[in-house]
Amino acid sequence: MSMIDLRSDTVTKPTPEMLDFMLSAKVGDDVYGEDPTVNMLERKMSEMTGKEAAIFAPTGTQTNLIALMSHCDRGDEYIVGQQGHTYKYEGGGAAVFGSIQPQPIDYKLDGTLDLDEVRKVIKPNDNHFARSKLMCLENTHAGKVLPLKYLREAKEFCSQNNLLLHLDGARVFNASVALDVPVRLIAENFHSLSICLSKGLGSPVGSVLCGSKTMIAKARRWRKVLGGGMRQSGYIAACGLYALENNIDRLNDDHRNANLLAKGLSTVSGVKIRENKSQTNMVFLKMDAHQLSTVTKYMEKKGIKVGGYGDMRLVTHLGVSEKDIKRVVSTFQELFHQ
Ligand SMILES: *Cc1c(COP(=O)(O)O)cnc(C)c1O
Numbered sequence: 001m002s003m004i005d006l007r008s009d010t011v012t013k014p015t016p017e018m019l020d021f022m023l024s025a026k027v028g029d030d031v032y033g034e035d036p037t038v039n040m041l042e043r044k045m046s047e048m049t050g051k052e053a054a055i056f057a058p059t060g061t062q063t064n065l066i067a068l069m070s071h072c073d074r075g076d077e078y079i080v081g082q083q084g085h086t087y088k089y090e091g092g093g094a095a096v097f098g099s100i101q102p103q104p105i106d107y108k109l110d111g112t113l114d115l116d117e118v119r120k121v122i123k124p125n126d127n128h129f130a131r132s133k134l135m136c137l138e139n140t141h142a143g144k145v146l147p148l149k150y151l152r153e154a155k156e157f158c159s160q161n162n163l164l165l166h167l168d169g170a171r172v173f174n175a176s177v178a179l180d181v182p183v184r185l186i187a188e189n190f191h192s193l194s195i196c197l198s199k200g201l202g203s204p205v206g207s208v209l210c211g212s213k214t215m216i217a218k219a220r221r222w223r224k225v226l227g228g229g230m231r232q233s234g235y236i237a238a239c240g241l242y243a244l245e246n247n248i249d250r251l252n253d254d255h256r257n258a259n260l261l262a263k264g265l266s267t268v269s270g271v272k273i274r275e276n277k278s279q280t281n282m283v284f285l286k287m288d289a290h291q292l293s294t295v296t297k298y299m300e301k302k303g304i305k306v307g308g309y310g311d312m313r314l315v316t317h318l319g320v321s322e323k324d325i326k327r328v329v330s331t332f333q334e335l336f337h338q
Contacts, residue, residue, distance in 0.1 A: 004324045007307040009171075009200045009254070009281060009317035014239055018202070021242040027234035030056075031224070037234030041241050045195065045208045048244070049187040053216035055209050056237055057228045060085075060170045063194035063209040065093045066226065068134070070211075070218035071164045071191070074099035076133035078166075079118055081107040084138055085168055097226065101130045111141035112150050115157045122161055134164040139186065143258075143282030145175045151189040167193035170207075174200055174280040177251040191215070200251050200281060201243035202318050205236050250318065254281040257316040257325050264329030270336040274311065285312040295335065302331045 005011045014022070028034035038056050046054040057063045064086045072078060078094065080087045082104045086094060094100040103121050108114055113135070123129035135158055139146045158165040167190040169175075176183040187193050192211035197203035209219055223229055230236075258278035265283065266276045274284040287295065292312055299306050304327075306312055316325075 001303045003303050003305065004320060004328060005305040006314040006316070006320065006328065007305050008313075009315050010198055012200075012202045012204075012317050012319050014202070014204050017246075018239050018242045022235050022238045025234045025238035027232040029231050030233050031229045031231060035232060035234040035237070037241065038237040041237040041244075042208065044241065044244060046210055048183055049193060049195075049210040050184040051187060051192075051210035052213045053211065055216050055219050055223060056233065056240070057207050057209065057223055058205060058230065060168075060194055060196040060198075060207040061090045061093065062223065062226060062228050063207040064090060064166075064168055065097065066219040066222040066228070067166050067192050067194055067209050067211070067215075068094045068100055068136075069098040069222045070215050071166060072098060072100045072133045075101075075130055077101040077103050077123070077130035078134040078136055079103045079105065079113070079121060079132065079163070080136045081105065081113055081138060081141065083107055083142070084136060085170065086136055086138075100133075103130075103132070107141065110146075111138070111144035112146055113137065113154075115153065118157070119161070122163070132161075132163065134166055136166045136168060137190075138168040138170075139175045140171045140178075140280050140282075142284070143278055143280045145178045145279045148179065148181070148185065151186060155189040164191045166190060169193040170196040171199055171280065173248050174251050174255070177248065178255060178280050197240040197243050200247070200254055200317055201240075202247045203236075203239040203243045206240045208240070247318065251281070254316040254318070254320070255279075257281075257320060257322060258283055258314075260322065260325045261314060261316065261328060264325065265332055268329070268332050268336050271332060281316045283314045284308070285314070287312050298335050299331060302334075304328055304331055 025037045030038045042054040122132045197206040258281045262278045262283045272286040
């Protein structure tokens with residue numbers, strides 16, 4: 001019985017084709033700017049997002065951090081969602097390394113930040129306060145796609161209020177595929193965006209930050225300071241290039257599977273599904289801590305890995321087939337009907 005791992009789309013392993021592509025990569029020392037494969041990946045990403053420049057880094061945590069540190073100085077603050085990855089799941093890096101104060105506010109149910117609420121927390125220019133410098137959005141957030149109309153409003157709002165706008169676009173390709181628009185149309189609303197290659201795109205490692213030439217030059221310095229200046233990193237940039245060529249359109253399969261899963265689980269009595277329809281590749285089930293632990297243990301015994309913080313989160317990816325989804329639904333049925 002094969003293991004089905006729904007904990008995250010980070011668990012994907014490189015396919016033999018991807019590994020072949022990596023082996024044939026041309027490499028050089030990227031700290032000297034001499035790795036042709038890294039340069040190619042950065043160029044491709046900046047073209048796709050319509051930004052002047054891009055920089056490759058080991059993780060999305062690092063691309064977000066170097067973005068915040070490039071936009072903000074010591075004593076600046078950034079406005080972010082209470083459940084935002086940069087705020088909640090990155091060890092407080094902006095404050096720890098950047099001396100940047102986060103100003104979190106609650107997300108709305110659709111994953112957006114209410115711009116009227118944002119306006120209320122923007123600080124006046126006064127020595128008592130941190131300087132409100134930047135707003136950070138996340139797309140997708142908890143599997144939700146931010147509407148393009150909202151992104152345009154957020155851009156306009158930030159320009160009126162003298163804020164920079166950064167996107168944590170770890171899964172921005174899921175959003176672009178779900179909206180059926182080029183990623184550029186999402187990116188054009190932001191000063192910078194960070195994109196993970198190691199989630200649904202299926203690379204084993206790597207993230208890219210895109211922005212203006214000046215901003216990326218600063219980010220390059222911070223990446224080195226933080227220990228992210230890698231050498232012959234073309235080998236791992238190669239899998240990113242491979243993923244961009246081969247694994248974007250197939251995100252539709254993950255979205256279809258997540259919907260099958262949501263539909264299937266919504267028929268299991270006792271399972272409380274947060275929403276019957278998944279916008280991208282995630283399904284959430286309402287559970288208390290005890291139930292989360294019981295269900296997780298049962299599923300593990302049946303060869304299905306699940307997890308989550310608070311609610312249970314089930315994530316589809318290229319290692320999960322339609323057949324797997326059927327097995328997951330029937331295992332939930334087995335457990336909840338016994
Ligand atoms: C995964 C993720 C990141 C970055 O995570 P790393 O594991 O450091 O690559 C950033 N933001 C969001 C929303 C994520 O899901």
